[in-house]
Amino acid sequence: MELLNTDTLEEAQRKLLEESKDLKLRTEVAELSGALGRICARDVAAGENIPPFSRSTVDGYAVRAEDTYGAGEAGPAFFSVAGSVGIEEQACVRSGPQTAVRVQTGSMIPEGATAVLMSEYAEEYAPGKLAAYRPVSEGENLMQTGEDLRQGDQVLRRGRRLTPADVGILAGLGIPSVEVWSLPAVTVISTGNELAGIDEPLSGGKIRDMNSYVLAADARRMGMQVRRTLRCRDDETEIRSAAAGALADSDIILLSGGSSKGQKDYTKQVFEALSHRVFTHGIALKPGKPTILAYERESRTILAGLPGHPMAAALVFQLLIGAWYRERTGAQKMLPYPAVLTENVSSNQGRETCLLVELLPGGEETGHRYRAVPVRAKSGSLSALSRAVGYVRIPRAREGMRRGEQVWVEVLE
Amino acid sequence: MELLNTDTLEEAQRKLLEESKDLKLRTEVAELSGALGRICARDVAAGENIPPFSRSTVDGYAVRAEDTYGAGEAGPAFFSVAGSVGIEEQACVRSGPQTAVRVQTGSMIPEGATAVLMSEYAEEYAPGKLAAYRPVSEGENLMQTGEDLRQGDQVLRRGRRLTPADVGILAGLGIPSVEVWSLPAVTVISTGNELAGIDEPLSGGKIRDMNSYVLAADARRMGMQVRRTLRCRDDETEIRSAAAGALADSDIILLSGGSSKGQKDYTKQVFEALSHRVFTHGIALKPGKPTILAYERESRTILAGLPGHPMAAALVFQLLIGAWYRERTGAQKMLPYPAVLTENVSSNQGRETCLLVELLPGGEETGHRYRAVPVRAKSGSLSALSRAVGYVRIPRAREGMRRGEQVWVEVLE
Numbered sequence: 133m134e135l136l137n138t139d140t141l142e143e144a145q146r147k148l149l150e151e152s153k154d155l156k157l158r159t160e161v162a163e164l165s166g167a168l169g170r171i172c173a174r175d176v177a178a179g180e181n182i183p184p185f186s187r188s189t190v191d192g193y194a195v196r197a198e199d200t201y202g203a204g205e206a207g208p209a210f211f212s213v214a215g216s217v218g219i220e221e222q223a224c225v226r227s228g229p230q231t232a233v234r235v236q237t238g239s240m241i242p243e244g245a246t247a248v249l250m251s252e253y254a255e256e257y258a259p260g261k262l263a264a265y266r267p268v269s270e271g272e273n274l275m276q277t278g279e280d281l282r283q284g285d286q287v288l289r290r291g292r293r294l295t296p297a298d299v300g301i302l303a304g305l306g307i308p309s310v311e312v313w314s315l316p317a318v319t320v321i322s323t324g325n326e327l328a329g330i331d332e333p334l335s336g337g338k339i340r341d342m343n344s345y346v347l348a349a350d351a352r353r354m355g356m357q358v359r360r361t362l363r364c365r366d367d368e369t370e371i372r373s374a375a376a377g378a379l380a381d382s383d384i385i386l387l388s389g390g391s392s393k394g395q396k397d398y399t400k401q402v403f404e405a406l407s408h409r410v411f412t413h414g415i416a417l418k419p420g421k422p423t424i425l426a427y428e429r430e431s432r433t434i435l436a437g438l439p440g441h442p443m444a445a446a447l448v449f450q451l452l453i454g455a456w457y458r459e460r461t462g463a464q465k466m467l468p469y470p471a472v473l474t475e476n477v478s479s480n481q482g483r484e485t486c487l488l489v490e491l492l493p494g495g496e497e498t499g500h501r502y503r504a505v506p507v508r509a510k511s512g513s514l515s516a517l518s519r520a521v522g523y524v525r526i527p528r529a530r531e532g533m534r535r536g537e538q539v540w541v542e543v544l545e
Numbered sequence: 546m547e548l549l550n551t552d553t554l555e556e557a558q559r560k561l562l563e564e565s566k567d568l569k570l571r572t573e574v575a576e577l578s579g580a581l582g583r584i585c586a587r588d589v590a591a592g593e594n595i596p597p598f599s600r601s602t603v604d605g606y607a608v609r610a611e612d613t614y615g616a617g618e619a620g621p622a623f624f625s626v627a628g629s630v631g632i633e634e635q636a637c638v639r640s641g642p643q644t645a646v647r648v649q650t651g652s653m654i655p656e657g658a659t660a661v662l663m664s665e666y667a668e669e670y671a672p673g674k675l676a677a678y679r680p681v682s683e684g685e686n687l688m689q690t691g692e693d694l695r696q697g698d699q700v701l702r703r704g705r706r707l708t709p710a711d712v713g714i715l716a717g718l719g720i721p722s723v724e725v726w727s728l729p730a731v732t733v734i735s736t737g738n739e740l741a742g743i744d745e746p747l748s749g750g751k752i753r754d755m756n757s758y759v760l761a762a763d764a765r766r767m768g769m770q771v772r773r774t775l776r777c778r779d780d781e782t783e784i785r786s787a788a789a790g791a792l793a794d795s796d797i798i799l800l801s802g803g804s805s806k807g808q809k810d811y812t813k814q815v816f817e818a819l820s821h822r823v824f825t826h827g828i829a830l831k832p833g834k835p836t837i838l839a840y841e842r843e844s845r846t847i848l849a850g851l852p853g854h855p856m857a858a859a860l861v862f863q864l865l866i867g868a869w870y871r872e873r874t875g876a877q878k879m880l881p882y883p884a885v886l887t888e889n890v891s892s893n894q895g896r897e898t899c900l901l902v903e904l905l906p907g908g909e910e911t912g913h914r915y916r917a918v919p920v921r922a923k924s925g926s927l928s929a930l931s932r933a934v935g936y937v938r939i940p941r942a943r944e945g946m947r948r949g950e951q952v953w954v955e956v957l958e
Binding site: 180218238344347516 | 600602634636653737756807854
């Protein structure tokens with residue numbers, strides 16, 4: 133495979149977005165109980181205030197703050213108690229000068245009051261008579277109308293992966309369901325005569341199929357649904373028929389193995405036969421060079437030919453399909469970790485390198501960043517991927533990175 | 546609530562573990578297709594080698610490395626071709642001195658060969674005659690038996706949250722299922738006369754119930770299953786009956802609201818009636834002081850009374866129930882982010898403070914760490930929790946932290 137004909141990772145990412153732009157991601161309505169972790173498909177604004185009225189955050193007395201100024205243990209401020217507002221009650225009393233209203237945590241603050249004095253610092257020394265032993269400042273111990281969220285505030289942005297707090301906010305606003313991106317449907321096909329199923333005895337030159345498991349799990353973790361996983365022999369007809377059969381119900385077909393330029397590498401022929409348009413054949417990326425991308429316009433299906441080595445396949449899935457999915461849904465990547473590289477690493481100039489690393493705690497000597505320890509591994513090695521927390525991208529123009537260099541470690545997600 | 550009678554967070558965490566030590570977490574067997582994200586309950590060792598035999602990682606010729614030393618474009622090394630090993634074939638030929646064997650990516654390496662020369666650097670210039678235009682070093686372009694994983698290697702540790710790579714490794718080892726922790730069963734009860742359901746119109750002093758949604762989502766995110774969510778009025782009988790009914794099928798009951806010492810705070814009475822043993826009442830933590838912990842020995846159920854403010858309830862859930870669950874399963878927390886605080890913050894001495902922060906990119910001026918921007922919010926505010934990436938723990942002994950101070954930001958998970 134000629135380097136001259138390969139794409140950079142950025143080129144491949146851009147082509148994938150451009151070529152598949154008519155692949156329409158569907159949306160669906162998720163009930164709150166099933167919304168956690170789903171990706172929001174549309175901005176959501178608050179239709180109500182949270183809280184809907186000023187509420188006390190303690191048990192105590194609603195007062196005008198200025199009437200307490202100067203109050204202390206020795207010289208309390210005095211109030212007359214005008215009544216009570218229980219929780220869930222409409223506040224019907226008013227708080228005026230030197231007038232206190234009994235409130236509970238969550239009670240509506242009566243009109244006129246600007247703060248709440250905690251019970252601990254107050255004493256009803258006679259019926260209807262209150263002494264305040266502490267001053268309170270305006271707004272103290274209460275939550276103003278709309279202080280958490282104001283009507284019209286943007287609550288969720290498109291692309292937001294819903295957290296427990298988001299679900300709680302929607303509940304607080306009386307929004308029982310939310311529009312989220314439907315899970316894209318993925319078919320995973322592993323190819324190779326050498327592949328044995330998980331329950332077959334190994335014999336001769338057979339190894340077990342790992343890719344269909346890794347890629348299916350990767351797709352699930354990214355928030356996709358796996359329609360099926362298949363295993364094919366290195367047979368063009370068999371592979372084509374498997375891929376063709378998946379077009380109708382899959383947004384993405386991941387075909388691993390057979391993407392190099394060897395005798396038995398049929399991915400390119402199959403993709404050309406199915407789509408008439410292979411737009412990327414080879415990426416200047418290590419690991420991950422033998423990657424083939426095509427798009428079938430009729431069924432609107434992305435065809436991704438991934439390396440046969442499972443670690444490389446998983447990384448390319450993250451870097452290409454993951455980037456595509458985030459761009460299309462607006463979802464954010466997890467924040468990378470700042471770290472200091474613990475050893476020199478070399479890389480091929482002209483090819484971007486994805487260096488797997490573990491993260492170890494670093495102290496003063498790393499400026500309170502992590503130590504990024506490269507996980508040495510050939511591209512077939514899944515145990516390296518399993519050990520790694522993430523990866524460092526070494527740019528194409530570099531020949532490597534030095535021990536002690538500052539790096540950002542992208543999280544494997 | 547007297548500070549003298551409150552526990553520190555560490556004391557509360559320790560007591561919770563100690564008191565509930567006979568709560569037996571169950572395990573179950575998960576098929577690989579459903580194992581992603583589950584927490585491994587037992588160490589797993591490799592019963593086979595991956596790969597099970599030495600394999601070529603390229604298409605080319607298996608040779609003895611030393612026979613290629615000194616080979617170049619101008620002066621190739623010469624070999625006779627002894628045959629081929631296709632993928633999935635047992636290698637029957639032997640590689641001897643100056644003898645090359647044709648291999649494909651994934652072929653078994655024949656005995657005697659120590660490296661593979663890529664096809665690109667080789668030429669069969671006459672039948673059975675090969676010229677090598679590049680030297681290869683020992684081990685180049687092949688993966689040794691067991692190089693990814695050796696029989697007996699530890700593959701997974703108890704507590705590991707299974708990643709796609711882990712699933713792939715298990716598949717590669719022919720292990721079709723794995724013992725994982727069963728999801729603890731949780732009942733969530735929100736209390737408060739002021740609480741309205743999500744579809745009720747708001748009137749008077751009513752607000753919508755958020756806690757049951759937040760806490761149910763928090764429990765799900767932590768890998769628990771939610772048996773039911775209930776809403777109770779501030780009525781001791783009603784609350785006791787709801788909690789009592791959940792004992793039989795719940796490992797944990799989360800009861801939010803009613804944990805302060807006000808008139809209508811029945812959590813303590815209910816827990817005492819059900820368990821005869823409340824071991825923590827109040828934590829020196831901000832937010833999160835009104836937290837009550839008990840353990841019911843007969844049904845082996847943790848009773849956790851959480852603050853009524855949703856943000857505080859969610860944080861206490863993370864800090865107490867989350868810590869308990871990780872300790873019991875061996876699961877790891879996500880790595881914290883190193884950051885620099887962007888402003889001075891004060892905290893109560895004697896109480897640990899949990900400061901919510903957003904993370905913004907930092908450059909040279911922060912030593913390539915993040916900038917941790919405090920999210921100002923009262924403890925009722927869920928929007929603050931939603932905006933925050935994580936929190937900084939300010940120790941009890943401190944009165945605050947200074948702008949520019951190095952902090953570690955724990956991720957909300």
